[in-house]
Amino acid sequence: MVQTVASPKAGAVVSTFRDEYTNAFRWMLLARTLDDKFAGLYRAGKIHGGVFLGRGQEALSVSVGLALRKGDVFAPLIRDQAGRLAFGEPILDAVRTYLGSTLGPMRGRDGNIHRGRPREGLLPMISHLGAMIAVVNGILFARRLRNISGVVGAASIGDGGTSTGSFHEAINLAAVEKLPLVLIVANNQYAYSTPTSRQFACGDLVDKAIGYGVDSQTVDGTDLSACLEVVGEAVKRAREGHGPQMVVARLLRLCGHGEHDVADYVDPKLKQSPVGRDCLKVAEEHLLQQGWADARTIELWRSEMVQKAEDAVATVQREPAPDPYEEDWRALSSQRLLEAREERPG
Amino acid sequence: MSITYLEAIREAQARALAEDPRVFIYGQDVGAFGGAFKATKNLAEEFPGRVIDSPISEDAIIGLAIGAAIDGMRPIIEMQFADFSSVGFNQVINQAATLYWRTQVPCPVTIRLPAGGTSGSGPFHSQNMEAIYAHYPGLVVMTPATVEDAYHMLLEAVAIDDPVIFCEHKYLYYHLKADKLPADAMPTGKARIAREGRDLTIVAYSAMVHEALAVAEELASEGTEIEVVDLRSVKPLDTDTVMASVARTGRLLCVGEAWPWGGVTAEVMARVAGEGFGLLDAPPQRLNAKDTPVPYHPNLWAAHRPTARSIATAARNLLGL
Incomplete structure (x- = not known):
């Protein structure tokens, strides 16, 4: 997929770190703005089901989306709006899936963050997130069987997901097969309400990689510069054939698990600590300090992103919702293998 | 000259590999060893790089097959015993079985389950899992009873665009023989x-x-x-x-x-x-x-x-x- 949504430099080669940083910031800003819009729609009762935000994880997320390129594979987690946009997911895919438009990629059959375009390398997650890693492995494995090289697959997961059997099986298999997998672990300190002290007992999640024979790095997930560098390097190493790479980012989820969750269990000390910094604010301050953008420019960008989000929502709100009488209630692509009784009316 | 149910399964896989470059086999001990029951005997040698040993990770094995299928391949997965597919169950029922309905992208994976009881095999090497898979929308579940069906239905399983659970009965592996491989067969879906x-x-x-x-x-x-x-x-x-x-x-x-x-x-x-x-x-x-x-x-x-x-x-x- 290609970058087409937010950046005036779409398609252009990002030549300097300043440009790269600014571009990333703009995607983060769009993601945050869109997330805020979804939160508003949720509170207004306009969204069926849950809403899951990426607040506080945009720096890490956008770094993944930007490090990948057309032909790569991305299996995001539920807080990867920024990475999805940077990878090339149309803004309308997000809005249509949240609002259940039949014109979206999931057509009301699945919702919110359960969306993607598998043929374009963006995998639609199932809720058992650890299970997505093996699917990325499979695409990379298939490419290798066809002698296609230079492809990278990234899978995102949280601290909680690292406790699942699927995670263990898939990272081990990726290491055994030496696949160009980049595993992005967003350690946001809580899996729903469960703190990391109840999730794992190793000193740091990055230690797990050693046991699998996987290269690994940690990064401050609140620092966009660091995320761009570390994630970019991991993707580069995977692309060059150094096998699976794991990046563990320290950050704090600056929202509930979903918008239904007030998250009063989050330790106030964590919020005050460096890990609790808002990566978007940190990045904005950095832009100002470096003189890469002034306050007025950033305000203009903010208005631009609000407009994009408003336009997309306005468009989708006029689109049709699924109709149970028009729905094709068939779970197989092979029509002849559907049981005849299912085809009978009534 | 006669051919057993097990040999028919081996021959069907050999033919699928020979006729379709998208086909590969992945599973435990399926490579040089030829599989726990020898259903992939000599296939690794005949089709280099396409019959591959996996780690003991049913979840990751089936997940890999799903990814490969999304990318246009036709994987055949051997679960060493049907019973062990429970470890990969999530990938089958939540990932493979829902993919087409959710995204309109088909998921052509064939998952072979050596199923059913044989004397002395006990609780964890004897199970029949067809009902539990058939319960989920989005799966085709085959249960061949003859050498002819073992051969033709497995070929059909590979050709079908949807995920197929292929329940091959271990008791029939050696007990059942036919004179030769059949030229044609009834289509799946017809009793x-x-x-x-x-x-x-x-x-x-x-x-x-x-x-x-x-x-x-x-x-x-x-x-x-x-x-x-x-x-x-x-x-x-x-x-x-x-x-x-x-x-x-x-x-x-x-x-x-x-x-x-x-x-x-x-x-x-x-x-x-x-x-x-x-x-x-x-x-x-x-x-x-x-x-x-x-x-x-x-x-x-x-x-x-x-x-x-x-x-x-x-x-x-x-x-x-």
């Missing part, structure tokens, strides 16, 4: 009348077809004609052929080696009772394994699953003999 009769319909699938045929032979000598319907695939389930048979005989006995609760036999009974109640001259009956784990010792195992003896008793009761 087969394995033996014609007018007095009683026995619906069966997989290894139980042969137990039912033995009973039909035995009762024929006493003047009772039993019709045996081989379902071939439990999903889709060919209700029409079953119903037509019951319309002829007026009596139904449904036999499955799996556990009774909510399984294939229950499904057949529900359909016949619901849609063909007026065709029945007697209450429909079914026979399944006992509702316990599969026992190890041959004495217990022989009593645990339906056999020709217990089926014959059930048939006689149903016929009032």
